[in-house]
Amino acid sequence: MERVLRQGEDVTSSMSQQVEDRINQINRGIVEPKDFLSFVNDPGEGVVRTYADRSINREIDQILSIIRSRHSGESFIEIEISGTGTAKYEFNKFKSERFHSVVSRRDVGNPVIYVARVRQLDRDRLNGKVINLINNKMMVMNFLHENDFVKVHPFLGNSKEMTFIGAPVIEYGAFDPNAGDIYFIDILK
Numbered sequence: 001m002e003r004v005l006r007q008g009e010d011v012t013s014s015m016s017q018q019v020e021d022r023i024n025q026i027n028r029g030i031v032e033p034k035d036f037l038s039f040v041n042d043p044g045e046g047v048v049r050t051y052a053d054r055s056i057n058r059e060i061d062q063i064l065s066i067i068r069s070r071h072s073g074e075s076f077i078e079i080e081i082s083g084t085g086t087a088k089y090e091f092n093k094f095k096s097e098r099f100h101s102v103v104s105r106r107d108v109g110n111p112v113i114y115v116a117r118v119r120q121l122d123r124d125r126l127n128g129k130v131i132n133l134i135n136n137k138m139m140v141m142n143f144l145h146e147n148d149f150v151k152v153h154p155f156l157g158n159s160k161e162m163t164f165i166g167a168p169v170i171e172y173g174a175f176d177p178n179a180g181d182i183y184f185i186d187i188l189k
Helices: 015-027 036-041 051-068 093-103 146-155
Strands: 077-082 086-091 106-108 112-122 127-132 137-142 162-171 182-187
Touching: 015 106, 015 162, 015 182, 036 112, 051 077, 051 093, 086 093, 112 137, 112 146, 146 162, 146 182
Parallel strands: 137 182
Antiparallel strands: 077 086, 106 162, 112 127, 112 162, 127 137, 162 182
16 A cells, blocks of 8 residues: 555566566576476565455455546545454555555566476467476567477477576566566577
């Protein structure tokens, strides 16, 4: 709520610019990709909350979408949360919009080395699905450029594993290692 009540907007670069920044950091030796298990055990400073916390806040955000509607007028929603203590939060249109901007924030995390099988590719959307062979879970892999998509295409439809560098998408300071989205950076030779 502290971030919601701040008046200023958070300044972030686009996802594509963040991916380009990661590529440049790798090429210049500024950052070294971690293997997947090391990332899961120590995800870094960008991952500050559990994926469950992120999911709860996204559910609250969906409820608050009613207040963000242009037809909501001066309406408000009050949410009371009880546990070891009780806290009440009141949201008007402004607070609801700020809450949305905070919990929907997406950043590109530090690079990770993945070993996967390509399950599906979509050239029009520049994305695909891969099975992470370390945890046997499916992830959505996004491509920044069509030439990156072309690099991965030969791995589609066969049982050949692909070792590559990807950057996890950190949503509201959380990453789901079992099914979180990633951006493809490059294949490791």
